[in-house]
Amino acid sequence: MTQAVEMLGITKTFPGVVANDRLDFSAEKAEIHGLLGENGAGKTVLMSILYGLYRPDAGKILVDGEEVHMDSPATAIRHGIGMVHQHFMLVPSLTVAENIVLGNEVTRSRVILDTKRASEEVRAFSERCNLKVDPDAPVHALTVGAQQRVEIIKALYRGAEILILDEPTAILIPQEVEELMKAIRALKAQGKTVIFISHKLREVLSICDRITVLKKGRLVGTVKTGETSLPQLATMMVDRQVLETFDKKPVEGAGVVLRVEGVQVVNERGLPALKGIAFDVMASEILGIAGVEGNGQSELVEALTGLRRVKDGRIFLNQVDITAASPEERIRLGVSHVPADRNKMGLVPDFSVMENLILGSQGEEPFAKRHMILDYGAASSYADGLIADYSISTPSKDTPVRNLSGGTQQRVVLARELSRHPKLIIAYQPTRGLDIGATEYVRGKLVEMRDNGCAVLLISADLDEIRALSDRIAVIFEGRIAAVRDPKETNEEELGLLMAGGKVD
Amino acid sequence: MTEGEEGIYRENRLPSRLLAKLRSGLLRMLPQVIAVAAAFLVGAVVLVATGYSPLDAYATMLTGAFGDVYGIGQTLTQATPIIFTALAFLFSMKSGLFNIGAEGQLIIGGFAAALVGISFDGLPALIHVPLALLAGALAGGAWGFIPAVLKAKLGAHEVITTMMLSYVATYLTSYMVNYPFKAPGWVAQTVPLAPSAQLPRILPPTQLSASFIVALILVALTYFILQKTTFGYEVRASGLNPLAAENGGINVKRTMIIALFVSGAMAGLGGSGEVMGVHGRFIDGFSPGYGWDGLAVALVGGLHPVGVVIAAVLFGALRSGGMTMTRVTHVPLDIVIILQSLVVVFVAAPMLIRYLLRWREHKG
């Protein structure tokens, strides 16, 4: 049987890293094929090459037995390949229909856009696919799950017989994941080929027919789902076993470090983002806040770090009212922040390691006398100490931070934030985009700080991470805490329901 | 290692470190050097196309600028205000803002200095000179402060507001010097500044004044502030990554406002220097576009204070040598502006330079 698609000997390098190393990959018709690997294994790159977004340094691609020179997405589309990316390729201000027909616009006399006809066609098509969308809704108003449906319809509308889904469940709640799985099975029944990129072992096992495992750009092997198991896949993905739980020392009699009372906050567009949120974080505790992105998490972090004005309500740190305190004051009072996007928010990429390590303390002793002249000698020895303590692998402390790997960069952030002996650590998506080793290191450090008396507020979209690390789990929904649970007394289904706004007892 | 060997190591370290720094600095300047060369090349094409000999033009420019003491003095005189406006643009760029209104800030600073210079009599120079300089700096600073506040509080793009205020400064001072403060006579200018407010000439018979010394001091000060103070750190962080700076507790908006104030003040100081040192009074239109020169010089200088001095001397040479060139070869002086703009354009295309570099590598 001809393979639906075959990729042979694909090699692709970027400056400093070999993303794909002589990879072979093939998928059959009417098959759900999983592409499994850690962050950075090269899965997205390989599929981007298949979709014509990158050109490989070597290798060839065959679609339906014919060799194709995949030089652009237009070529891929013409050959029936569609891709739904991790970060949606939707233009926010345009409607669903406009996004779907973009590049293939429906027109009257070839000059005027016929939005009405486009809308009707999209509606009819989406009903045929069994995926519900409103063609006239502007994309920025849709939920994440709905946007993903639009992306899938977009690919199918262009005649995709082979559909590539890149980490499709990363931003979905458990219920939406179920709906997606149903849709994928329906596509297979229609004879389409689905390539499912993921780093989540369980999911891949549950839906795929065959699984190809990549590790650091190389092919590890391809297995039939029926003939493999979770531990075997895990070993193929990683050099060692994946640490699933942390041993946390139970702590008694700790006091409240952070108290958030009825905080109301407004977002960029002037709409309420936090609607009277309230919770406590104790010393020696990790409070995990679970929730779908967009329910107020980033606004909460901004309110806590002092970057967003609190309209109503109070924030207390060790009984001190910090609601109106400046970011600088909060840092001095012992609030540390590990941001979600280290390159955008945590580091100044062009600054050296040393300069980044003193960010936040650049005005104080011992680095500056009276907030004026910098003492590079003090900064230098401080940096040396931290580089040693945190095993930051950098050529020197003067290396610009942008030259370091993601995991090393996160260590710089951690070193800076944790060595201030904070009372409260706010960790927002601290392991996003990191490989297994770096992820373990970060999580281990957070637990260590917790054991030493620090209060840790962990906000993450990774439910596994929340459940593994938290002493208590709070679910955030539409700007409020929907419920607080003990991780040992709840499960994924209940949390998913709460994250979606459902009520439990 | 024996005592003797250690001694040799220690002796060799300082000069070799300096050499290494010099080499890395020069290498870093390579794109700018190529940009300048490319600009002169295209300028030559323009000259040939309009019937002039580039060799004659460039040669007379060179001899006019550096041929004798007078030439060198005039070159440095022209370079002086450009150093100020270049530092102004550089400082604003470091904070992440585009101050393209240095021309207006220079002019308003010059006028403020003139005001102080003509309003007081009998003040000792030790007081009068710093006072006039301060007035110029404050006026220029105000002209930078307004767009800064509008940007910080209201998001108004500083490119447009600094440009607009530049026009306002030009017309405002023109009004001042055509009506209320007009000196008797035909020329739109103020009466001469009191001698106690004037900066001495340091290289007669050229026009080179102590303003040049002030400029050099400002260069050193700029480097020191940016690299060695907390404020400079915060400026650089705000310019490179305002989000991370905010997360690190830096008040980015306040830093930007102060930085733009300082930027305007630097330009204003330049204007004061011109009025107090070169002309001795405020003359309508005394600046032939020093603000724009400053922008180009800052870029050519690689946004580094030392590079700025070198590039400013180059541009000063263009201006003073240009005047000789016009006199001797009758090439219109505006070719100088064309050359400057070409430099800016080529500096804006770093990739182009890199292509050229790679192409040269392949050839040889």
Added chain:
Amino acid sequence: MNIIDIINVGLFAATLRMATPITLAALGGIFSERVGVVNIALEGMMLTSAFSGVAVSYYTGNPWLGVLAAVAAGGLLGLIHAVLTVTFKGNQIVSGTGINIFALGFTAYMSQIIWGSRGASSSVPSLKAISIPLLKDIPIVGEILGTQTPLVYVMIIVTVIAQFVLFKTPMGLRIRAVGEHPAAADTAGISVVRVKYLGVIVSGMLAGLGGAFLSLGHLSLFAWGMTGGRGFIALAAMIFGRWMPLGAFGASIMFGFADALQMRLQSLGILPPQIILMLPYILTVIALAGVVRKATPPSDYKPYDKG
């Protein structure tokens, strides 16, 4: 002197006239920014085009050929800006500033060569005003709209066409997509680079048309720096008009009014000319300060890197 000497129908006719170059340049700004490229070189493009139009009119005796040359010159500068910012990913503000400085120097230089004076050219054949029959007989409206230089009518037509193209044609959809989310456009099979080039070149051509108005429609010569910052005021009009052609036209009317008023006051000699000349610039700053908070730009202007 009565208020009627200052505020009368003639003033509104002049308002429409002075709004023309600003609108055209603002439309240029819109097309460039909508594909994601900041174009602060509108000023330089207008100036170079104003000069080119006069030069060609001088040599051919035909002002309409001059207009064509102006548009071409603007388009050429747009091409240069596009090459520097899209292909070479250079800093958009620096490139724009370079073009502005170049325009100042180049036009003065060539002015000197052709007419021996860097200040002003000699008088050249320019566009004669035309009257629209029927329209010009309507009271008040007729006096404002009925008799104008042809480029005013061109401006109105171009504004409507621009609004239509941006929001009702496939090309307009692609332009907006490329500026707002170039990756989405790319994966939809659209050539991001080609659309960006198109937007920036059209931007230059529109600015060129505006420049042609200044030198051939409004006057009949070229004078040093005659654009007087209008290219920057056009940017303010673009922001004020929320990057929509009709909106930019409305904003330009406001700025055109300030311009016309300033000229009227100058000719009446009420206040010293310099004070009056300051008005449009101060107005621009105030307008920008007042409205920018609520205006969201159509792009983040980052150069698109495919990898």
